Amino acid sequence: MPPLNLGDEMPNMTVVTNEGTIKMHDFLADSWAILFSHPRDYTPVCTTELGRACTLAPEFAKRKVKMIALSCDDADSHNGWIKDVQSHANHKGDFPYQIIADESREVAKKLGMIDPDESAAAGMPLTCRAVMIFGPDKRLKLSMLYPATTGRNFTEILRVIDSLQLTATKKVATPVDWTVGSKCMVVPSVKKEEEAGLFPKGVETLDVPSGKGYLRMTPQPE
Template identity: 70%
Template structure:
């Protein structure tokens, strides 16, 4: 298992874009590795199709994308045509690679096995995992969804926006935050430093405890 802040494990794998070394493919960029249970399945097709449509948004954020399941490369390539058709994309090429984890080695190593989902041969399948990896190859976020629940990739974009903002400023993002909305000053910043760091102003919300920890500021 990989924990937040850990260097994401390196591996070599066959993909729809050829053989890759994961760390070389990552470079020093932001990236998302996301798994799906199986090719030619309904929910997975909608998910990967949605990612195709969101490629321009991920590119704006300089985020690389790579998918994974236990199917082989030939299966991935054939299924990609269905994904593109569902997405309304006529390019003929899936705009991100899919890893073939046929021996389940990555699924096991990264804790992506769904105990309730198996293929026709009784072999376990991958869950709907999401790993967001930041510069320095460190894990910034991980999510695990069961096979029956499709992911919300608009939420994943929102998380990327939060992660990229908070990586460079001493702020946190509150509940339901969206880009452009007010952020929160992190508790480690003193009142004096906050005045210098946030020239647009800091608003402190009063609470019964009297502790001035609810501090909002316009997005840097």
């Protein structure tokens, strides 16, 4: 099975997590969700990443985004390592998301999460630092792949979720370095005569040497 491309549906796989067995479609239901993989438990960069995700869990919940992680370690390893993650992140209470135990690498292979440059002691390939965001239709909306040596920026992940959720329902795109509350860009499919009805706060068309009025800015729609 080829790796998932944007727009592909998450396979309805049965997976084992540190909390038990789940089917992915049941987990996703009709919610936004993020699946993020890491190479190994009990490793330094991974500990900082999952700790940061733990700290930011209320921000994901505020956006109604379910969280689930994955690595090639077994469930017992996950449950032991979680104590280190919480200690490092100074997180109290229950751990806020499940971690898939993908010892066979079958889930990682199906989703395209294998890092060819990283191997376990037994010579088995490890998962890369992948980020996959799924919409309520269970289809892949965004994916990012990082090598084992580079930790992810979860603030950026929240930013792109804000963009995805906004642009899924409004006829706008978000420009470079956009953050919530900043101006957006009107998508090219919107006709000039539609602007007033769609964007009551107004539209500004920026001048460019070509004279083509394709750079149209509008305040972020409500």
